[in-house]
Amino acid sequence: MDVEVLDSLYAELRRCRTHCRSKRGLVDHRTPREHVCDKRCRPHVCNPLSSTTIRHIHFILRAAYEKGVRWRWVAENPVLLIDPPAAKQPDPQPPTPEEAALIVEGAWEDPGWGMPVWLTMTTGARRGELCGLRWSNG
Known part of the structure; x- marks a missing residue:
């Protein structure tokens, strides 16, 4: 895996959490079982993952690659070359x-x-x- 693959993964996660590839006619079904569609089955609307979730994925991949480098399964850690998504800024709202x-x-x-x-x-x-x-x- 290289930097371009990881960049495209992060871009895909920021676009749609179900990796829909923008297919026309895609439907979000109310159940994975066989059924007759009704008003609860809606056309798919892309919903991205939050930047916090992508950051979690980034740090899990980074740790996994660090182990791979230590155990000599891979030569280098490509995740170190990618910046994680920015952390969400806190928005405290104390009482008046x-x-x-x-x-x-x-x-x-x-x-x-x-x-x-x-x-x-x-x-x-x-x-x-x-x-x-x-x-x-x-």
Whole structure:
């Protein structure tokens, strides 16, 4: 396998997850079993894989080729010559101050939830930091 083959694989995955080759009249059937088509069987619409899934495939191939090089099954790792698709940029949407106040107020209906929610909102601690808290830390 060479770089051109991998590039074409990634391009195909970005085009359609079922590798349809844009065939006319292709139908997405409601079941793989034999059946009579009805309104649930629709004309095929190409649906690409997400860039995250393609990145996973890229890193699996890279690791597999690394093993192949180590075991001398292949001479070089062509996946190292290809850049993985860009990672999706995070889009955090924290609550507004008014929404945060409502959340804390609602959590205090149960003191067992009120204190952890209030602590999280006021300190800005991450989930792992909160999970690491112990009574001996106080």
